[in-house]
Amino acid sequence: MAIIEARSLTKVYGRQVACREICLSVEEGQVFGLLGPNGAGKSTLVKMLVGLVYPTAGEARVAGYPPGDIRGRRQVGFLPENFRLHGWMKGAELLTFHARLASLDGRAARQRAAGVLDLVGLTGEGQKLVANYSKGMQQRLGLAAALVGDPRVVFLDEPTSALDPLGRRQVREILLALKEAGKTVFLNSHLLSEVEQVCDRVAIINRGTVVASGRLAELQDGPATVTIRLGGLTEELAAELRRRYPSLQLEGDRLTLALGDREEIATLVARLVAGGCRIYEVVPGRNSLEDIFVHLVREGEQACG
Amino acid sequence: MALFTFREAWRKKVALIAGVLTLAFLILYGTGLHFITRDMVNTVNPAANATSYYAMMQAITLFVMGIYLASFLVAGLAILAAVGSVAGEIENGTLYTLAVRPLTRRDLLLGKFLGLAAMLVIYAALFFLALAGLVYWQTGLIIPGLVPALGLFILEPLVLLAVTMLGTTRLSTLGNGVLAFALYAIAVVGGMMEQIGAMMESTTATIYTGVITSLLLPADAVYRRLVATVVDLMPAGNGQDLPRFVNPQMTLGPFGSQSTPSDLMLFYTVAYIVVLLALAVYSFKRRDI
Ligand SMILES: Nc1ncnc2c1ncn2[C@@H]1O[C@H](COP(=O)(O)OP(=O)(O)OP(=O)(O)O)[C@@H](O)[C@H]1O
Ligand SMILES: [Mg+2]
Numbered sequence: 001m002a003i004i005e006a007r008s009l010t011k012v013y014g015r016q017v018a019c020r021e022i023c024l025s026v027e028e029g030q031v032f033g034l035l036g037p038n039g040a041g042k043s044t045l046v047k048m049l050v051g052l053v054y055p056t057a058g059e060a061r062v063a064g065y066p067p068g069d070i071r072g073r074r075q076v077g078f079l080p081e082n083f084r085l086h087g088w089m090k091g092a093e094l095l096t097f098h099a100r101l102a103s104l105d106g107r108a109a110r111q112r113a114a115g116v117l118d119l120v121g122l123t124g125e126g127q128k129l130v131a132n133y134s135k136g137m138q139q140r141l142g143l144a145a146a147l148v149g150d151p152r153v154v155f156l157d158e159p160t161s162a163l164d165p166l167g168r169r170q171v172r173e174i175l176l177a178l179k180e181a182g183k184t185v186f187l188n189s190h191l192l193s194e195v196e197q198v199c200d201r202v203a204i205i206n207r208g209t210v211v212a213s214g215r216l217a218e219l220q221d222g223p224a225t226v227t228i229r230l231g232g233l234t235e236e237l238a239a240e241l242r243r244r245y246p247s248l249q250l251e252g253d254r255l256t257l258a259l260g261d262r263e264e265i266a267t268l269v270a271r272l273v274a275g276g277c278r279i280y281e282v283v284p285g286r287n288s289l290e291d292i293f294v295h296l297v298r299e300g301e302q303a304c305g
Numbered sequence: 306m307a308l309f310t311f312r313e314a315w316r317k318k319v320a321l322i323a324g325v326l327t328l329a330f331l332i333l334y335g336t337g338l339h340f341i342t343r344d345m346v347n348t349v350n351p352a353a354n355a356t357s358y359y360a361m362m363q364a365i366t367l368f369v370m371g372i373y374l375a376s377f378l379v380a381g382l383a384i385l386a387a388v389g390s391v392a393g394e395i396e397n398g399t400l401y402t403l404a405v406r407p408l409t410r411r412d413l414l415l416g417k418f419l420g421l422a423a424m425l426v427i428y429a430a431l432f433f434l435a436l437a438g439l440v441y442w443q444t445g446l447i448i449p450g451l452v453p454a455l456g457l458f459i460l461e462p463l464v465l466l467a468v469t470m471l472g473t474t475r476l477s478t479l480g481n482g483v484l485a486f487a488l489y490a491i492a493v494v495g496g497m498m499e500q501i502g503a504m505m506e507s508t509t510a511t512i513y514t515g516v517i518t519s520l521l522l523p524a525d526a527v528y529r530r531l532v533a534t535v536v537d538l539m540p541a542g543n544g545q546d547l548p549r550f551v552n553p554q555m556t557l558g559p560f561g562s563q564s565t566p567s568d569l570m571l572f573y574t575v576a577y578i579v580v581l582l583a584l585a586v587y588s589f590k591r592r593d594i
Contacts, residue, residue, distance in 0.1 A: 050405050053593040073407040080401035088313060097309060101406040145402050 001064070003028040003153055003184050004049065008058035011044050011208075018044040020208040021058065026201070028152075031175060031185040033199035033216075035192065037297055041208040042188045043081050046155050049186070050078045063153055074103065077151035079142050079159050081188075087131030091141055092117060094130055095148050102149030116144040121170050135162040143171065147178075154178060157188040172198055192290050204296055211296045219292055225285035226265050227256045230277045237275040253280075306408065306416025307423065314386060314424045323382050327432055330378065334371050335439045341367065364444040366557055369532050371436045373560050376461055376528050379429050383462035384485045386421050387469035389478035395594055396478065404594050411586045418470055418582060425462040433458045449538035457531035464524045464574060465489060467581040474589040488522045496525030503563035512564055519566065523574040526566040532557065533565040 002025035009022040019041040026032040036042050047053040049060055051068025065072030085094055095113035104112055117126050120140040125133070133141060139162045146154055156175075160168045168191075175198045178185055189195050195202055196216065203213035212219060231253055242248050247258040259265060265284060272279060341363075391414070394400035403413065433455050437448045448454065468488060472481035499515020519526040536557065 047594070052401065052404055054591070070407045070409060073405060076405065078402070078405045080398070083398040083401045085402065086313065086399055098402070098406065101306075101403070101408055103407060142402065149407075 002026055003064075004032070004060075004062050004186060006045070006049065006058070006060045009045065009048055009055050009060055010057040011041070011048060011053060012056045017208050019048070019055075019205075022205070022208075022210055024203060024210065024213070026184060026186060028184050029179065029182050030200045031179050031187060031198050033187045033189060033195035033202040034205060035190060035195060035202055035293060036205040037190065040205045042205060043157055044208075045205070046078075046157050046186065046188055047080075050076060050155055074149065075152040077146035077149060077154040079139075079146040079154075079156045081157040081161075083142055085130045085138060085141055085145065087129065089130055090127055091122060091130055091133065092126030094141070095126075095144055098145045099148045104149070112148055112150070113144075116148050119147065119174060120144045121167070136164060136167055139163060140167065143174070147174075151183070153184045153186065155186045155188075158190075159187070160189070160191065160194060168194065192293060204293060206297050212292065225256060225258050226268070227254060227281075227283045227285065228269070228272070228279060229253050229281040230255060230272060230279045232277045233272075234275065237272070237277070241271075306413060307419035310390075310417045310420025311423050312420075314421065323378075323428060327378065327428075327435075330374070331432075331435050331439065334374075334436070335443070338367055338371075338439055338443045360444070361446060364440055364446040365448070365536060367444075368436065368440045368446075368448055369535065369557055369560055371440070372433070372458065372531065373528070375432050375436060376458070376524075379425065379432060379458075379462045380465050380489055380524060382428065383421075383425050383465040384469050384482065384489070386424065387417075387466050387473060388482045388485065389473060390417050390421070390470065391473040391589060392476060392481060393473070393478040400594060410590045414470070414474070414586050414589050415582070418466065418585075421466055422463055425466060426459050429459045429462055430455060448535055450534040454531050454534045457527050457534060460574065461524050461527045461531075463578055464522065464527065467578040467585070468522060471581045471585040471588065474585050474592065489524060492518050492522040492525040495519065495521075496529060497559050499564050500529070500559045500561060504558070515564065519570065520573070523566075523570065523577055526570050527574055529562040529564075530566045530571060532560070533562040536562065537565075 004024065004026040006022050006024040009019055010017070011019045022041075022045055034042050034045065044053060048055050049062055049067055051066075051073070060067050063072045063075040089097070092110075092113055095116060096109045099109035099112045100106070114126065117123060120143050122137060122140050122144065125137065130138070130141065139159065143156070143159055146156065160171050163171065172194065175185055175187070179198075185198075187195065187199060199216055201213070201215050202219065204211050233250075233255070238248075238250065241255075241257070245257040245259070249256045257268075259268070265282065269279060269282060389396070391400070394403075404410070408416075437451060440446055440448065465485065469481060469485045472484055476484065495515045495518025499512050499519075502512045502515070515525075
């Protein structure tokens with residue numbers, strides 16, 4: 001059974017629909033990326049999954065329990081988006097407190113707190129008051145707090161928004177380490193490169209609706225372009241191709257055209273060879289996540305607009 | 306969770322500031338007490354003679370005045386301590402990380418309540434004992450009914466704490482503060498009117514005002530009961546050179562307790578705290594964070 005499962009989750013704030021019938025499932029051990037433009041409903045969805053916000057309709061299960069169930073919460077860590085930590089505590093003390101809330105006892109809690117402090121790169125800062133931490137340090141501390149209970153599932157809402165490039169890299173390494181350890185990570189982000197580098201699966205959400213989801217590789221495979229360097233293309237064949245592929249462009253010996261899907265590359269090449277062309281190079285244009293993202297979001301706007 | 310809240314109040318210097326202010330108040334009160342009682346006969350044995358009977362009455366009056374003012378401070382602290390404990394923490398984003406811990410919302414809220422209640426109980430008890438101590442030091446009077454009075458004095462901030470905790474689960478910090486202080490003011494004024502009404506023996510209307518405001522927020526009622534506990538232990542007249550009809554309550558005027566809240570009211574107060582807390586838990590459970 002999937003470790004995170006959302007069935008038709010809907011959240012309506014007044015007249016604003018933040019999430020509309022969202023269905024998702026994430027298998028244990030995956031790093032799942034949720035992408036979407038600002039105001040798409042990402043944070044709302046995560047808050048519903050951790051039991052902070054009650055859905056208007058639909059239901060969810062995390063680690064086998066409905067969100068908010070104490071037994072489920074023991075296995076869940078959450079880094080919220082706009083959060084602050086209690087400034088009157090010292091970093092290490094705060095983490096120890098969180099570890100105790102996560103049902104570790106005194107000594108184990110202190111050790112675990114020191115451990116996660118090292119993990120997020122705050123070694124030696126534990127004795128400072130949290131109020132005196134910089135924004136990035138607070139975010140690191142928040143991540144440490146999310147991980148302090150050694151959760152099976154971690155929800156991270158834009159964990160790197162305040163971090164320097166080094167910090168982002170560290171977070172990426174932490175995510176990969178979590179994955180290595182068999183944990184499930186649910187990552188909210190609009191930093192596409194970040195998602196591209198760590199996620200196995202992604203979903204893209206726009207205006208509260210999931211517009212695409214799947215393995216990253218599958219998404220990137222959709223409609224694609226291909227560039228072929230070739231010689232001996234006859235006028236006749238070129239005209240025939242132009243009829244089939246309206247987007248065809250010919251520059252010197254380079255032929256670029258858009259295809260419905262990747263399988264068509266093979267058919268195309270076969271046709272060209274049969275037509276007497278010599279093929280030197282075939283370069284499939286990789287869809288970057290950004291292309292997909294922009295494409296889907298635009299499409300959504302047209303549909304609504 | 307309770308310990309955490311208690312430590313939070315401690316570290317944020319709530320205790321320190323309250324302590325310093327209270328100390329200032331006590332010094333002021335003590336000085337006043339000293340000068341007022343300087344010329345008083347230092348024997349407060351009511352059975353002895355008329356002078357010492359009046360001396361005792363005066364000492365008690367001064368004590369009750371002190372308690373009256375102290376209850377304002379304690380009530381203010383109760384409201385301020387709890388006013389943003391949920392809404393404020395949501396506004397500044399500190400509640401998120403706590404609210405996802407394996408801890409029910411009920412435990413979270415009750416933990417906060419207990420932490421603040423512990424602080425208030427300690428504060429109120431120290432305050433009360435300091436006042437009683439000052440009175441003893443200056444006049445030699447041991448406040449009659451000290452222990453039940455102490456209990457009642459501690460109960461009052463708990464009533465306000467419960468109201469404020471309920472408010473903070475739904476209202477913004479500012480809104481809740483305004484509401485809590487307004488309710489408190491209404492209760493105090495209502496109580497005052499009830500006493501004046503009772504004094505002028507114009508029974509019904511004004512007394513009912515008092516009863517109704519007390520039902521709304523039984524803080525003032527607790528204070529009145531406290532006064533009654535202390536004052537009614539004093540004999541009416543001493544039976545020798547003072548006629549029995551001298552009623553010590555009369556000297557207290559609107560600060561006294563002519564119309565004393567019943568045991569039922571006391572029971573109501575405790576039930577009030579419990580019910581409001583239950584409502585607060587219910588309301589907190591249902592809200593989005
Ligand atoms: N408490 C709330 N009350 C009313 N509307 C809300 C509330 N929270 C969110 N919304 C609305 O729900 C929609 C989705 O918000 P959400 O915070 O989930 O977006 P997001 O995808 O996280 O955006 P971002 O990338 O900026 O973080 C927005 O239109 C927002 O205005
Ligand atoms: Mg968000």
